Amino acid sequence: MLVLPTYCEAENIPRFLRAVRAAVPDLDVIVADDDSPDGTGRLAEELAGExxxxxxxxxxxxxxxxxxxxHGFRVxxxxxxxxxxxxxxxxxxxxxxxxxxxxxxxKGADVAVGSRYVPGGSAPDWTLLRRLLSRWGNAYARAMLRLRVRDATTAFRAYRAEVLEAIDIDGTRANGYLFQIETAYRISAVGARIAEVPITFTDRVAGASKMAVVRTMVETELRVTWWGLSLRAPALSGRLRATxxxxYLEGRIRPTAAPPGS
Ligand SMILES: Nc1nc2c(ncn2[C@@H]2O[C@H](COP(=O)(O)OP(=O)(O)OP(=O)(O)O)[C@@H](O)[C@H]2O)c(=O)[nH]1
Ligand SMILES: [Mg+2]
Incomplete structure (x- = not known):
């Protein structure tokens, strides 16, 4: 089963679903659409019928x-x-x-991830700045959280179902891009066998990016720092959790305005 979150992907979704079907004909798909105003959900229904x-x-x-x-994983x-x-x-x-x-x-992995940061992987369309930010963010998260994966922010993955249950996927809290790091942290912590496959990450073909890069980076580093602290100094983070x-750092309260792309 492949889970695809969509928000305003009307320009991509028909061709994308056909490409998935062509790549792996017997792979079932769940499209998790957040009521996209551009009609992505309706288009996905049409393709489902076809x-x-x-x-x-x-x-x-x-x-x-x-x-x-x-939601999609639970279904x-x-x-x-x-x-x-x-x-x-x-x-x-x-x-x-x-x-x-x-x-x-x-071949025996519990989780396979498509990785930009193993030999052969890349993100050629990115500016040098974005590449550096992503590299740095990944290196920081890897050190703070003792990750056993080089590309912790990749959203291209396949999991054995038992692993999603073992990491308590329903108990994850992150809603935005941090979700990938949260799950990378959890699969590393439970000792899952992780395979990293090199990928070339290209910029979206059509449609607008929903990512506010700087805001996302700051939020991400804050949370990673918090999780790292919880890992290393549970007593201290336990006391802080009462404040x-x-x-906020725990993800229990949201900032006043929901950040774009969160
Ligand atoms: N259901 C749902 N899907 C979302 C949401 N935000 C993003 N997505 C989808 O998640 C996937 C990845 O997010 P992207 O929106 O591609 O990130 P982006 O805006 O393309 O940012 P870049 O690719 O880095 O430029 C895409 O399939 C999006 O349609 C959301 O709030 N809800
Ligand atoms: Mg994208």
Whole structure:
């Protein structure tokens, strides 16, 4: 089962679903759409009627890709699928790589991730600044959280279902891009066997980016620092958790305005 969160992907979704079907004909798909005003959900329904094996979750409104993934993963797990994959629906991830990720699970991995930061992987369309920020963010998260994966922010992954249950996927809190780091942290902590497959991450083919880069970076580093502190000094973080700053860092209270792309 492949879970695809979508928000305003009308320009991509028909071609994308066909490309997924062509890459792995027997892979079922869940589209988790947050009531995209551009009609992505309706288009996905049309494709579902035509191609079969596609379900569309019509979520009530934009709640962040983490929330959409949690929902889609839970539906896939409840339906008893052994393998649950995830990817962006904007062609940043090449559907032709799906068979390679799934193949890693057949070879014995618990999780396979499409990685920009192993030999052969890259993000050629990014500016030098964005590349440096992503590299640095990944290195920082890796050191702080003792991650066993080089690309902790990639959203191109395949999981064995047991692993999603083992990491308590329903108990994750992040709604935005941090969701990928939160899950990378959890799979590292439970000792999952992780395979990293090089990918070329290309910029979206069509449609607008929903990522506010600087805001996302700052929020991400704050949370990573907090989790790192909780890992190393549980007593101190336990005391901090009682304060409002601690509750914010814990993800229990949201900043006043929901950040774009969260
Ligand atoms: N359901 C849902 N999907 C979302 C939301 N935000 C983003 N997505 C989807 O999540 C995937 C990845 O997010 P992106 O929006 O591609 O990130 P982006 O805006 O393309 O940023 P860049 O690719 O880095 O430029 C895409 O398939 C989006 O449509 C959301 O709030 N809800
Ligand atoms: Mg994208």
């Amino acid at each position: 191609l079969g094996g596609i379900d569309v979750l019509h979520r009530p409104g934009k709640a962040g890709l983490g929330a959409a993934y949690r 896939a797990l409840d339906r008893g699928y052994d393998v649950v994959a995830q990817m962006d629906a904007d062609f940043s991830h090449d559907p032709a790589v799906l068979p390679i990720l799934l193949g890693e699970l057949v 409002s700053a601690g509750r």
